Amino acid sequence: MKKQEIRLLLIEDNSGDAKLTAIMLASAPGAIFQLETCDRLSTGLERLAQGGFNALLLDLSLPDSFGLETFERAHAAAPAMPIVLMSSLDDEQTAIRAVESGAQDYLIKGRIDSISLGRAVRFAVERQKKQMAAALRTKGKVLVFLGAKGGVGTSTVALNVASGMAWAKRSVIAVELGSTFGTFSAQLGCAPAQNLGGLLELAADRISEAEISARLIELSSGLRVLFGPQTAKEFREIEPEKAEALLDTLAHMAEYVVIDLPDASARASQIAARHCSFGALVLDNDPLSIACGKLVLEQLAVAGISRPLWKAVVVNRSAGLTGARLDEIGPQLGCGVFGVVTPAAELCLRAQKAGAPFVLLEPESIAAGTVYEMVYKLVAPDKVRLTA
Numbered sequence: 001m002k003k004q005e006i007r008l009l010l011i012e013d014n015s016g017d018a019k020l021t022a023i024m025l026a027s028a029p030g031a032i033f034q035l036e037t038c039d040r041l042s043t044g045l046e047r048l049a050q051g052g053f054n055a056l057l058l059d060l061s062l063p064d065s066f067g068l069e070t071f072e073r074a075h076a077a078a079p080a081m082p083i084v085l086m087s088s089l090d091d092e093q094t095a096i097r098a099v100e101s102g103a104q105d106y107l108i109k110g111r112i113d114s115i116s117l118g119r120a121v122r123f124a125v126e127r128q129k130k131q132m133a134a135a136l137r138t139k140g141k142v143l144v145f146l147g148a149k150g151g152v153g154t155s156t157v158a159l160n161v162a163s164g165m166a167w168a169k170r171s172v173i174a175v176e177l178g179s180t181f182g183t184f185s186a187q188l189g190c191a192p193a194q195n196l197g198g199l200l201e202l203a204a205d206r207i208s209e210a211e212i213s214a215r216l217i218e219l220s221s222g223l224r225v226l227f228g229p230q231t232a233k234e235f236r237e238i239e240p241e242k243a244e245a246l247l248d249t250l251a252h253m254a255e256y257v258v259i260d261l262p263d264a265s266a267r268a269s270q271i272a273a274r275h276c277s278f279g280a281l282v283l284d285n286d287p288l289s290i291a292c293g294k295l296v297l298e299q300l301a302v303a304g305i306s307r308p309l310w311k312a313v314v315v316n317r318s319a320g321l322t323g324a325r326l327d328e329i330g331p332q333l334g335c336g337v338f339g340v341v342t343p344a345a346e347l348c349l350r351a352q353k354a355g356a357p358f359v360l361l362e363p364e365s366i367a368a369g370t371v372y373e374m375v376y377k378l379v380a381p382d383k384v385r386l387t388a
Contacts, residue, residue, distance in 0.1 A: 027114045152282050172255065315343060347367055
C-alpha cells in the first residue's frame with residue numbers, strides 16, 4: 001500500500017532544531033514527509049501563500065514574531081491549514097492558548113522523537129480534514145466525561161450537566177457509551193427495554209437517526225437518554241466503525257450530546273474523544289486521583305488526542321492535609337480546571353430514590369449550583385448568567 005505523502009512547511013530560526021526536525025521526519029513511520037524550512041514568519045507566510053503544503057510546523061519564538069501573536073498571524077493567513085506548534089517548555093502555556101484558538105497540537109522541543117512527531121503531524125492533518133468536512137454540515141457539540149479512576153462520580157456529573165442543559169431549554173442527548181451497563185438507570189429509577197445494546201446488534205451502515213430515536217428515552221425535563229446495555233446478554237464490545245457511525249449520527253440529532261465514557265483504553269472512548277469539542281476529566285482532589293488523571297491524559301495523548309481539549313472537573317471531597325489545593329490541580333495535570341462540584345452524598349441518595357437528577361430535584365442546593373456554573377460556561381458563555 002502506497003504511503004501517504006505529507007508536504008510540510010517548517011518556520012524555525014534555529015538551524016540546529018530545523019536539522020533535527022528534518023532528521024526525525026525522515027525516519028518517521030506512517031507517511032512520507034517532505035519538508036521545506038523558512039527562518040522568519042514573514043518569509044514563511046509568503047511561501048505558505050504560494051500553496052502546496054498539507055501542514056505547518058511553527059516555532060512560536062521567531063526573530064520577527066513572538067508568542068501567541070506568531071500563531072495568530074499564521075492562522076489568519078491560512079485558516080484552513082493544520083498548524084502544529086513547536087515550543088520550548090517556557091512557551092507551553094502560550095501553546096495551550098494557541099491550541100484553544102485553533103492550532104491542532106503542540107510539541108515541546110527536546111521531548112519528541114520521530115514517532116511522536118510523525119504521529120502528531122499525521123493526526124493534525126486528519127483532524128483538520130474532519131473539522132473542515134464537519135463545518136459543511138450542521139452538527140451539535142459532543143461533550144465527553146471521563147473519570148480519572150472509578151468511583152469519582154463521572155456518571156453523576158455527566159447526567160446532571162445534561163439535565164441542567166435540558167433545563168436551560170437546549171436540545172440534549174445523554175449517552176452511556178459503554179459495553180456494559182452504567183448507572184443512569186439506577187439514578188433515574190428506570191429499567192429501559194430499549195438501549196445501546198440493541199443498536200450494537202446492527203451493522204454500522206444501519207445505525208440511523210430512526211434506529212437511535214427508537215431507543216431514546218425522553219424524560220419529563222426534555223432530556224433524551226440513550227442508556228447502556230441493561231443485561232449481561234446485551235454486553236458486547238463497541239466496534240470502531242459502529243462507534244463512528246453512532247457518534248456522527250447523534251451529533252446531527254441534538255445541539256449537545258453528553259457522553260459518559262467508561263475508560264480511556266476503550267476504542268469507543270478514544271473515538272468519542274476525537275469527535276468531542278469538550279472533554280471533562282472528572283477526579284477527586286486527592287493525590288491518587290490526580291496521579292490517575294495524569295496517566296489518563298497521557299494515554300489519550302498516545303492515541304493522538306490533544307491534551308488542551310481536556311479540562312478537569314473536580315469533585316471536592318478531600319480537605320486538609322489529604323487534599324490538593326484546587327489551584328494546584330490544573331498545573332499538575334497540565335490542563336485547566338473547568339468546574340468544582342461540591343460533594344453531596346445525601347442529596348445524591350435522595351435524588352436516586354426520587355429517580356431525578358439532583359440539579360432538578362433540589363436546584364437551590366450548593367451542589368446543583370456548582371453544576372449550573374458549568375452548564376452556564378458550556379451553553380451561554382456570552383449571555384446572562386443562568387440561575388437555577
